[in-house]
Amino acid sequence: MSESAASQRLAFVQNHLQVAACANQEEPRKKTPIESMNEEREKATFDVRELTYFLDGGEKYTKIREKFMMELERDPTFRMYDMYDVTKDEIRVRTMEKFRTIVHYVSAEPVPIFTMRMQTISLIDPGFWTRFGVHYGLFFGALRGSATSSQFSHWVSKGALALNGMVGCFAMTELGHGSNVAGLETTATFDEASDQFIIHTPSVTATKWWIGGAAHTATHTVCFAQLIVRGKRYGTKSFVVQLRDTRTYTLMPGINIGDIGKKMGRDGIDNGWIQFTNVRIPRTNMLMKHTKVSRAGEVKEPPMAQLTYGALIQGRVAMVVDSGNIGKKAVTIAGRYAAVRRQFSSSPHDVQETKLIDYAIHQYRLMPLLAQAYAFHFTGVETQKLYDDLMDKLESTQPGDASMQDTLDTLKETHATSAGLKAFCTWSTLNAIEACRQTLGGHGYSAYTGLATMYNDFAVHCTWEGDNTILTLQSGRYLISCYREALAGKTQPEGVDYLNHLDTLLTQGCAVKTNEEILNFDIIQQAWGVVTANVVKKAGDDFDASLKQGMNPETAYEECSQARLAAAKIHSFGYVFRRFAQAVKSAPEGLRPILAKVCFLYGLYSIEQNAGFFLQYRYFTPSQMDFVRAQVNVYCREVRQEYIPLIDAFNYSDYMINSPLGVYDGNVYEKYFDQVKRQNPVGGPHPYLPLIQSLLRRDIEDDEPLEDDDEDDE
Template sequence: MLSKSIIPSTVNADLQKERDGASFNSEEFAAWWAGGPEQLKFKRSVKEYMYKDINLDERANFHYLSHEDICEFAVKNSINVAKKLRQLQAERNPGGSEYWPTLYEEPELAGLHLAGNPFGVMYLVVVKALKAQCTAEQYEEFGKRLEQFEVCAAYAQTELGHGTYLRGLETRADFDRDTDEFVLNTPTISAYKWWPGGLGHSANYSLVMAQLYIDNQLKGPHLFYVQVREEGTHEPRPGVHIGEIGKKMGFLGVNNGFLGMKDVRIPRNRLLMRHVQVHRDGTYVKSPVDVLTYFAMVSTRCLIVRIIYVALAATATIATRYSAVRRQSPIDPTLPEVQIIDHVTQQLKVFPEIATSMAHRLCFDYLWDLFNVTSKDIDQGRYERLPELHALSCALKVISSTDATRGTERLRLACGGHGYLTSSNLGNIYAHMSASCTYEGENTVLLLQIGRFLIKSWRAAQKGDPLPPTARYLAEVQRNPEFGAWTGSWENMTKAMQFAAANKTRLAFQSLSKRLDKGESEEVAASHTGIELTQAAELHGRAFIFHCFITEITGPKSKTRSPSLNRVLEQLLELYLVNMTLNNMSDILRVVSLTDGDLSKLQTRLETALTKLRPDAVAIVDGFDFIDGQLNSTLGSFDGNAPERIFDAALKAPMNQKSVPKSFHEYLGPFMKSNL
């Protein structure tokens, strides 16, 4: 009934029409998005090289495999990626590191690790931690071998019963003065290390966070470098109980592992001793720079934001293209069914996510600059901006993971039933995205930390002490609590969001003060004020994003872009600001007087922004410059042949390779026969 190749070699006509009708140059967008024409060229050349010879059929069907086969698939894939990146490095710049290992966890290459990269953490976290916390000799001994991939290491901190609260960790390392060793133990089931990526079946070494005891005196959590499996045979070392924690919603091939230890002995120099020391005689020298660990988390969080906005942009690309090629329900009943992108309700599901990805991206840029500035400050021993940077990185991590997770699901649902198919790749993206709400600082925990920063700032403002730039609005609102006139300008909307954040901070501060007055301690009172603190924290983050987004689009950088590109970017900005303002209206209305007419005007602006973006939507997502191998979606390919690709993927499904399934012969057939 069907010819062999059902996928047309041409671009879907509806999609082509969209591209032809755009008001701006998609290539200019792509260059801007990449950070400049040179960066775009670099990115494209890397992707071309890396994605060129991937096995399409194997990729398409990996979800059909058993868990064990998926784990194999992931290990094989990620080793191939490592090999290719090293080859690229050798070909283009031997001795450098801009390809390997820099790009190993690059979000633009995520399409190569469809089931996750079991070795990603090794370069993203372990090597960096070793660099930061080893002595030179230690790094030479441990780090270099990792760089060469001679061994494979995980980062074991979280325990089965212990997460965020580091001081609650139970794994212990006792110094044995007699043998000059540490003895590691897992005293209970809840003390088992749990979650480290790659620990289950791949790693033969691991960084282990354990409570250091000297003469049974607790010195707090420290990092130890522990061999967990034999090199060569890969058998677990004596006293080591290791395995994988079992299947998860996503990251199917990452073999997250568990680790229990019984009297595992390691030499004293396996404690990372750059900032902290245990001497031969058991003398303990405390780290003078605790703040640095904290700083490392900031950088990791920024990188997570990057992973998230790239994934959201990919999802938006899939949903936008699919919305342009899928037809459903006529608008005028005398005419045929329309492209679903013509329904305003569909536009409201899809376009704001394009804008959200962009907003998070531009905040990431801003934050990354701030990170580099602060980094230099720290080198000179100046730590003033660290609390602010910490709060901002937390806020952006929380908001980008929360909004993008919801957005991904909204986009998936906007693709109707087909978004539920594995071949759409939307479920897999969702599973990866939603994990980011939990890892590297659970979102509520981070919001509470921001909340405490806000309370501190609020108190400082009351005393007239100086505030960090992004919290100064708190002092301004204290000085002048009247919002003034609502104008609806972008700056005015930012001010409204700041007032909403300041007001929530005020309310939280009042609640906290009442509780303190009742005799609760600061910590207890803060915990009981948790709901208001998290709300204030979220609004603080939103105000920051508003400010960044506006600055990046309307600031001096706009001069480097063509008027037609700027027009499109401004429309995305307008959509984002109006939509977010409406979504947070209940908090804004508490401090800003908007008339019914003002609110109706915002609704009109929302609908106008959607209408204006309609003709450019496809060209915008084209400008994100994803190749099909990255999106890996039957719904979102560049050629827009969605139905044919959905069908083609189904025909290639393993169970469709025979006409009658085993289950009929074994169960269904005999059962129906017995009922005759």
């Protein structure tokens, strides 16, 4: 036993002796953290395991996830206990070590199973998940989506799938250009004489920037550049460019690459910058599934550019799913800590301080976040289904098919829905992580609680693969267009169903006789329908007014940005509530009562947070709104009763949680202290000892003047 462990053991023994001594004096005994946790588990009125199966989509999938968690925990390259202390270089080394392990599964497992494995990994090491995604999701995804079948076979034969002989990255964004892909500056000029493209970076702002995997590890990239043939520009297309020799790893001629360095989080990814200086590649390295350039320099453009959007949507759907999963992890940590942490006491007669979770305000801080995690979980499941359906349609539809219009409508809807939800869910979850961190009080500032790193890792979701503000505005634009279609008599899809009932909804108030009748799924759903319809109408009317003033549509959309943003946000709240309510209806009977409570809480809390709109459009009267506010507290208290079983149902192992304050058994202090001592051994190095010693022992104060012993000397 080490000295520190011994001293801790001694302290514990003393603690227990003291408790025993108290017991002897017949004072009431205080509950240990473990006991404090156990009593929460006894409160469950539902079968926790059954809820886990329901969340996972069935017992079979729960077992697969548990298998993955065990495999990861026992894999030394996936050790996590020291992750909050590793340096940027160390974490990058780990990332490549993990690559080696995971490459084994990518070819051995069917895609849906491997996807579940990666989803499990995303929860514990989002940096690795992304680095891996750069190759398989972005680079390989671009090949699959934009290469002709013979091009695709060529790159697979070079090792793009097996990751044997090459590893790729995705060079889209530039230092001066992010969301506006059409505005990229890098050029790909066709040189007919040599049958080559010349890839070139014309300016500093054209430097490829943020390119994951470029700094040290990628051998090839899919580069986005302006296609120029015979002096004519054809817009941004993609080209495979080799960056490094695949054996020596020296840069290819004309390639200049650097590390973009330290980031807010996800330092396991070696993001880099790339400059191309007249780099020549074969013409056939242009990915030609859509636009083609022939040997003679003829450019053939595709009939339907929209069909290439599929890949963009995939990333957004993954982020909606990730929002639910990470939200669940954050709530697990904050929730378990709140069950054992005690502070102050509301009665002078209490034997022991009060649990955090027994304070009304703590319930108000945490229970809505628990409800949100559930809401986003079910939203993620549904969004994934929407995406899978779309992909099926896209694969089975050929240009010219009768079903083409239906497919395009589905594409438009899925594109807008996933854009809006990506923004809404990632923003809300980022806020939830920080809110959870703050509920830990001072301890939330320790890296070992995991929530600071979680925040820093998660934050990137708000700005990458479509900046959230831009996506929200796109979603608002979609809503305006649906609104205008609805006015013109076209029936709108389920996601914006409220637009099919504008006549009745716009002026509808809450027609209940008693306030208690508000506590009804249909009423809450109607409330969101009415308010969303009004907010969308407001955006649509603003847009129309600008058109009537003679603005072009782009300027008119720009003018109503604030209204578009509000419309998209309110729409998302209502949409997510509906997904949750549907999930409750489809749940096994034994789970419905508890899930209904959680769902009510989500609905009522969201209404309270947006009270201004519900009062503005007079759906609720001020007194009904007071009732809603009061009911938020009531439901916080209700959900609090079984909140630990609700958290347990997420079924994340302690390894996955990787936070001593969120351990299953509740023994938080001992485990937190253990981790701190393991990572910072007592008596460890003291790198600045001489500095302090010399600071404290300044024998001659250096600003003390010499005595001026001969003042009149000169």
